[in-house]
Amino acid sequence: MLMKMAAASTTSLLLLCCFAISRTDSQDPCDYNALKGKDFIVPLSLKLEPSHRLKWKHNDNFIFDQRQGKVLFKRKEDDVSENGSLKLTNLNDRHKGIYTPELFNQDGNVIENRKSIRLCIFGPAPKPKVTKVCSSADVTFTCGVQAELAKDLKFAWLQNDKDLKEYTKTLKRNAEQVEKDSFRCKVFNPASSETSDAVTQEPCYKRKSIFPEKLLGISTWIYVGAGGGIVLVLVIVVIICCVRAKRKKRMLLKEEGELRLQWTNEQQHPHHHPHHHQHQHQQHQHNHPPEPHHHRSQQQPAGHTGPRQHRSKQHREQHQLPRVPPEPSSRRPPQAPRAVDQIDDEQPPPLPQPRKKAAKTPRV
CATH class of the missing domain: 2.60.40.10 (Immunoglobulins)
Known part of the structure; x- marks a missing residue:
């Protein structure tokens, strides 16, 4: 009876040890992580010599055998580089597991310090x-x-x-x-x-606005836009009116300045163009021959070359005095000397006198 109990306990311990070992192996961390569909190189930790024999084992199966540089066996999609590293192509789930290299010398003895590598295969992460x-x-x-x-x-x-x-x-x-x-x-x-792309909490919480969203069934933003348009039109109209008023004021000031300048010139220079007045007076005399004056103070004696009265004053006096028809005489009566208004005025030349008729000598 005791022997049966001892045997049962021994069997239980062995089962527990095997379970613990298998669980430990399954939870071992991966040495390398690779993506499905990609290629991967399992490195060789030992130095490969031309005389060595190299074997690669995947889990418990040999997938590659090479002796002194000559390949004896390999899996179809696998290959080995010059330094002995294992090349895996188009990875999938069957590539995951433990890869173990075995290296032998010329005598067929196993070289120590070999290292196993655990490779894990993952699919690409999807976009969440x-x-x-x-x-x-x-x-x-x-x-x-x-x-x-x-x-x-x-x-x-x-x-x-x-x-x-x-x-x-x-x-x-x-x-x-x-x-x-x-x-x-x-x-x-x-x-x-x-x-993933960024998201916010809306519409779970939305801060209340001071203004209502709708007014009389119409969005508040429509009223805001209409009001802004009216304000813009009013601003444009005001600007146009201001420009026109400023332009009109400028024209009035210009005209007023021209009139003031013209009036100032007439006051400061009333006799600025004596030759012009003389030319007008000569034209007046040509159209209207001089008439004798009955006032002795305005007559000048014949042959008088002294200063004459100013033409403008003489012209004014002619308009003020009544005209008297000239006397029937062939000779112009002598005129008295005229007063001089201004010393600085230009003295005109003496008036031409009519020729005196010489006495006719009787013919013999």
Whole structure:
């Protein structure tokens, strides 16, 4: 009886040890992580000599055998480089596992210090999409991916592109506290990672505006736009009116200045053009022959070459005195000398006198 109990206990211990060993092997970390569909090179930790024999074993199966540089056996899609590293192409799930190299010298003895390599194969991480659900004052974000691609994926969250150190599939926040914040979710595995587009908490929380959204069934923004258009038109009209008024005022000031300048010139220089007045007086005399005056003070004696009265004054006196028809005489009566108005005025030449008729000598 004791012997049976001892044998049973021994069998139980062996089973527990085997289970522990298998579990430990399954949880061993990967030495290398590779993506499906890509190529990968498993490095050889030993130095390969031309005289050596090299074998590669995948888990418990030999996949490559080379002796002194000559390939004896290899798997179809695999190859070995010059330094003995194993080349794997178009990776898939059957490539994952433990790769062990075996190196022999010329005598066929195994060279020590060989090292096994665990290779893990992962699919590329898909791009996730964030969805949100509003509940009272909170908002819940969920990082979603396709179910068939979610294997071996882990999740992380970023708020305003800063890592939150939260590695869950969902994230809950107060909507008002994250009113202006953006959120992204990240999925990753040991070989790759992808990040979603940014989302915000709207419409879970929206700050109330002072103005109503609609007024009489019409959006408030329509009223704002119409008012802005009217104000713009009024501003343009005011600018046009100001420009026109300024231009009109400038023209009036210019005309007023010209009139003031003309009046000032006439007051300061009344006899500025003596030759012009003399020319007009001569034309007046040509059209109207001089008439004798009955006032002795205005007559000049014949042959008088002294200063004459100013033409403008003489012309004015001619208009003031009544005209008297000339006496029937062939000789012009002598005229008295005229008074001089201004010393600085130009003295005109003496008037021409009519020729005296000489006495006729009787013919013999």
